[in-house]
Amino acid sequence: MTETHPKFAVVGHPNKGKSSIVSTLAFDDSVQISDTPGTTTKKRSFPLTVDGRVLYELFDTPGFQRARSVLAWLQKHEVTADKRPDVVQAFINEHRDNERFNDEIELLEPVMAGAGIIYVVDGSKPYGEEYEAEMEILRWTGQPSMALINLIDETDYVDEWRRALGQYFTMVRLFNPMKATFPQHLSLLQSIAQLKEEWIEPVNESIELFKAFHEQMFEQTAESITQLLYRSLSYVERLPIKGEDATEEEKALVLERYKARLRGYEELEQKRVEKVWHHENLEKAQQALLFDGMDLFSKESASLFGLSRKELLITGTTGGAMTGAGIDLLLGGSTLFLGSAIGAVVGGAGVFFGFNELSDLKVLGQKLGKKYLEAGPMKNVNFPYILLNRALFHAAKIASRSHALRNKVLLEMGRDFTRKWMDDDVRKSLEKYHTLFRSGDEVKPEMVKAYTETIKMILQRLID
Structure with missing residues (x-):
């Protein structure tokens, strides 16, 4: 597998549709999906491959379980913003064998290895303060990030989610993996390309290959x-x-x-x-x-x-x-x-x-x-x-x-x-x-x- 293709970690609270989004974007119906929270316990890679070439790679990850405890550990280290990614890596190194933080380690590892962040929330549920610890941890990683609002049910709290997410992520998009069309899929990839200057060329190249694949x-x-x-x-x-x-x-x-x-x-x-x-x-x-x-x-x-x-x-x-x-x-x-x-x-x-x-x-x-x-x-x-x-x-x-x-x-x-x-x-x-x-x-x-x-x-x- 080439190391030049774009990589993205799909992260968030448990049971918010992360695996559904991975399955849709990777064109892979083998992704394990369940209504039961905590179904995903280990990170898993899902590359989209066309004619032997990887267009991009997605990581399905466990949901945050102890975000407040992790953030408290990070904030004990008073460092400047440019050093915060080092603190996140130090947390991973120190707690890698600690089962209590297994889910956080699994989701943070691909991010710290260079994967961009796709943070998924359920826009049919009200925004809550408990999500802020998760988003703050992701901000400490220093990786390019965007948020996807997934409407799982009929109720709509999108406006309040947009106001909150806009303070943490450079881009916020609505995306329903159950109903996404090919043009919506392309539009999302085009948005991802803008998250990081180095991604523009490889992601745009992947988009052209994806069109040919379709x-x-x-x-x-x-x-x-x-x-x-x-x-x-x-x-x-x-x-x-x-x-x-x-x-x-x-x-x-x-x-x-x-x-x-x-x-x-x-x-x-x-x-x-x-x-x-x-x-x-x-x-x-x-x-x-x-x-x-x-x-x-x-x-x-x-x-x-x-x-x-x-x-x-x-x-x-x-x-x-x-x-x-x-x-x-x-x-x-x-x-x-x-x-x-x-x-x-x-x-x-x-x-x-x-x-x-x-x-x-x-x-x-x-x-x-x-x-x-x-x-x-x-x-x-x-x-x-x-x-x-x-x-x-x-x-x-x-x-x-x-x-x-x-x-x-x-x-x-x-x-x-x-x-x-x-x-x-x-x-x-x-x-x-x-x-x-x-x-x-x-x-x-x-x-x-x-x-x-x-x-x-x-x-x-x-x-x-």
């Missing part, structure tokens, strides 16, 4: 969604069969395997996106993300994530459409692939009624050789939009989620979500690629890249 996350997410759509629409499931024709059991088996593979692709894509946005511990906090219990192939999923009847009709007419029809899902049935055949309905009418038909079933093989039953590639015009909408909604939810949150992710999409990103022009553009993906033909890299850029544009519109 853009890279969008690109990787768009690439992951593109891979999901391409693999799902082009996938073919093959099943060896025993006779000349497939039995009903064989048909059911190949279709179930086909659906299982597509479900697996979606689950894998979700995990990739969670990793891209540094939310790898979500699985430990809640069950698999099933969009409020809706399976990828359910009637509810098609209704919520798919195209409307009008959009299906237009898409089928302009996109070539499929023939034949399974009408169960459109008309309220509960089965898949088993809709009653209504003849060779073609064009727009075919896609309108074919809301449920996903793929043709084909028996392949030579007369005397082994025969196979194939399902795929995807024929249903609606399915790509169901899959894409689910992927976009999941990505937007994950990308916007604070790393300080530890509650269960709720994937409950409103019916207006699609209108936020799709209009007729976007739908027509997407359908051109979807038709190509399910054609079975080789897709040129430039076409995949163009689709990825479209998805990235949609993601940025949804998230930013």
Whole structure:
């Protein structure tokens, strides 16, 4: 780890949101967060690393426990202001093995080693005299410092906190780690850069790298969604069969395997996106993300994530459409692939009624050789939009989620979500690629890249 990157110790009273702020700023959901005071007992380093380079390093520290006793010890030493940091270091050296002052030693050590101070308070609680000993100790260290006011509850005592904090810290900012946006994150880093002249260049450099890092996350997410759509629409499931024709059991088996593979692709894509946005511990906090219990192939999923009847009709007419029809899902049935055949309905009418038909079933093989039953590639015009909408909604939810949150992710999409990103022009553009993906033909890299850029544009519109 390079020693030139900026370092900051996040300090304060117990249970004021220090660990939440570290988790948010470090993009790290492994930080231990609890409502129980005193959860953090040892300082811990959380560097934000991009491509092997540390942009900055945060120290999560225990809260002050005996600030008045520490300050009393310091004030016994009558020294000039320039000697006060030496007195703080002397306190650390003398009491390092004293368990009574363990928390104070843990939080002061990174500060005296050169870390800047980020002092955290809860602006939803009244200001009290007991905080003044903490702030005075920090002033004795001589390190650059700023205060963050975190509103944990609904009540607001920000004005009185500002008046008090302004007497001890060169900069006071409001910052809610549970709701912080990317621009707010950048703004905070820009403020930190002004605390010390030597920090301006390295922090500004970190900000530029952080912007590139954020853009890279969008690109990787768009690439992951593109891979999901391409693999799902082009996938073919093959099943060896025993006779000349497939039995009903064989048909059911190949279709179930086909659906299982597509479900697996979606689950894998979700995990990739969670990793891209540094939310790898979500699985430990809640069950698999099933969009409020809706399976990828359910009637509810098609209704919520798919195209409307009008959009299906237009898409089928302009996109070539499929023939034949399974009408169960459109008309309220509960089965898949088993809709009653209504003849060779073609064009727009075919896609309108074919809301449920996903793929043709084909028996392949030579007369005397082994025969196979194939399902795929995807024929249903609606399915790509169901899959894409689910992927976009999941990505937007994950990308916007604070790393300080530890509650269960709720994937409950409103019916207006699609209108936020799709209009007729976007739908027509997407359908051109979807038709190509399910054609079975080789897709040129430039076409995949163009689709990825479209998805990235949609993601940025949804998230930013």
